[in-house]
Amino acid sequence: MQGATMALAAARSGLTPLVVERGKVGSGATGNSYGIIHGGLRYLQGLSIGRWRRSRQAQAWFLDNYPDHVRPLACAMPLYRHTMRSPMAFRAASALEACLYRGTGLARRLPGLQLLGAEEIARAYDLPRRHLVGAALWHDLVTDDMETLLRTILADAGASGASLLEETVAGDLIVADNRIAGLKVTRADGTVQEIATPRVAICAGSWSSRWPQEPQAASTAALAFNLVLDMPFPGDAALAVSETPGKGRSYFLRPYEGGTFAGTYYRPAPGAREPEVMPADIDAFLEVLDRALPGYGIAEAGVRAVMPGLLPDTDGTGRTLSAADTISAPGPAGLCHVLGSKLTTAPLLSIDAAQRLWPEEARRAA
Template sequence: MSVRKVHAGSGIDRNVMLEQLRAKADRSEAVDLVVVGGGITGAGVALDAALRGFDVVLVERGDFASGTSSKSSKLVHGGLRYLQQGDVALVREALRERSILQRIAQGRVEVLPFLLPIFTKDGLFPRRIARALGSALWAYDTAGGWRIGRLHRRLRKSGVAKMAPLLNSDRIAGGYLYYDARADDARLTLDVAATAVREGALAVNYCSLTGVTVNSGAVNTVELDVDGSHISLQTRCVVNAAGVWAERVDDLVNGELAEPLPALTVRPARGVHVTIPWELVQTQVAMVLPVPGDKRSVFLIPDKPQLDGTFDVAYIGTTDTDHSGTLDDPACTSDDVEYLLRSVNAAMESSITQDHVIGVWSGLRPLVTSDDDTEGRTADVSRRHRVDMSSSGYVRVVGGKLTTYRSMAEDTLNHVERILGKRKPCSTRKTLLADRNPQLLDSIRSNASSSNLPLHSTLTETDVVYAVRHEAAIHLVDVLTRRSRLHLLHRDLAMECAEPVSFIMQRELGWSESTRQQELQSYTDLCHSEIDAMREGIQ
């Protein structure tokens, strides 16, 4: 399938977005739909809507991708374990979507080899387990794994040792190598939102939905708060793509509709990741490692490749547990860290402790549950998505995974069209996603001054300026956590960069000195809260 060629665009200029949003409201101009939630799902819905010719506004109460969409395992994959659960259809869908993403996000979806080591049991080769793994991987390839251009293969013990020299050599019997992919989840979300803007959508971060006016039983107006001001915007439809916060949006909309949606139960499942120095594990490929005493496995993934063939860091994840605390910024506790480190230490000739952890992130998966799914492990709950539609002008999409965002959005827009009428067929599978504009980057780089950023940091003044001007970054944490991944991968280095970055943002955004200091304090507080929670087990 050919990919539709399009110009690079100029990203998301937040001032322009706000100006156009206020102009629509002042003209009492009804838009076709307002999408609530600026994660990967909401951004995908906005893009599909814009491409189909709808007048669409995307609003996000925090930063784009500030929820689950920046806190995943960064994998674009079919989900090998879903085969074990018998959900072959989900695996096929995900592997098809992985292939589409490789085409439309060229250069941003990286093929990632995975090692599945086979461990001896009581010194014996586990032939039954080896056969089961081989059969599962053939099924994975057949379901669509082949689309990546490589098939799995069996490895001898020596082959495993070459790829992961610190694996416990006394316990290794062999292994398998298979292939999936990864992407920067926050960057992907931002690129999808920027593509939606390029195609005519409005996308505004730090814009909260505070109410919905219903007229004659149908959606009529949304009430928005942005930068301390109130905006009333008329709309024909509202799409709830708020993820784990979907029930909160329901509370604002559903009760007054002539045709309310059925009640929804979202079961938040916490997924925690930790970053460690790569030298502690020295694996050349990603690995799938069993969790001792649990019927789960975790990923160990090297990141930030160096010129000499080594890596800077590696991250371990993920946990999969019920979450009962606040939905905003769920903590990574000492128990979470120990769970992840125990898996690596059991498989490798290493002794990694909490003191070695240099970064953490914790996100909540919005699992859609039935009455049968309220008990038992969250790991066993389906990752399928669900779309509900009311002819009163309200559509809700929940669940799914990063890899399948595009097909989720297509499904959602097919429901929206039943309310608004059909415009154009879906074209997201052949539309190239926007990337950072090289001409704009060159222009910024040519005018860059000395910023005092650490030389050993990959973050540059050009990156920060571009993030503010063309990626709607307005807070220090936006740059350090989502426009770059510095905070996730190396918190101490991010803290070292915080002050020079704050001076660049002060210049670009016109901050007062008081505001700059507040931004620094807010970021410092975030770092200290992560450290305290990890060490003390505070939720």
């Protein structure tokens, strides 16, 4: 998503982008993601107003630019007594959000937060009932076909045909007089090609550290994956659950092509170059889900698909995912790195990068 929206931002700045993709479009972390474009409601728990606003602005970007490729997704989270995820906390978040909409001038594009009673949520889902007091219901956006969305964005950027090089590895930079002069790429058949260009934007996520010009690029140290389970899931909403009801990491399950889409599971993978999910990883995730929803027999469910990706971390251990969006121009002139932490806000980061990196081109295009 970062590369596709960067190409779009470049095109809207009057440049002609060429996109180099090491696999097929949608075959990496973006294509294997849960596909949710979230509105940042959870950031209000920590009073991260800026992140909430940026997430809502990003949702609006997708709705305004690609309304045929995203849809509202209802998300339900069971609430339990004696936990931070309580009706009182969500009422406070809802009231704060209403004030923020008025204060920021943002328009509400999706239904507001609702609180459900314990019996209402229990009728819809077979949940652990001890201390259950209800559920929070909110709406985010989701895309059901990430590859099509990505290809549509790339097509809008003019990046198709000869200007979209799939299964092509971006290699060494060509530098002259401390300025970018081109890029070497290797095709699937082993052919090496030199592409002349005065500008290169690296949007390679966890692979950014392979270029020596960026010594502080994020390391590839965290494995993430989702599962498609061969079992039906009730209702149309996504359900957020935790191993300990109301506490700890949330995992989401939703209906998907007659089965259940479950995600996301993480584990450290220091130095990984490819997202390798081991059978033990799958078993561990199924056991977590089975403890969270003991009435569904998830541990015995068949796995239709494993959808993995590698994510950047903060220190090389893989224990903490990178939460920072960064734009850096470490040199030589014409080179930049754009590293996003969230699928949701990738388009806004790309717009920021284009305005910072190519202000003259943007002014001329306007």
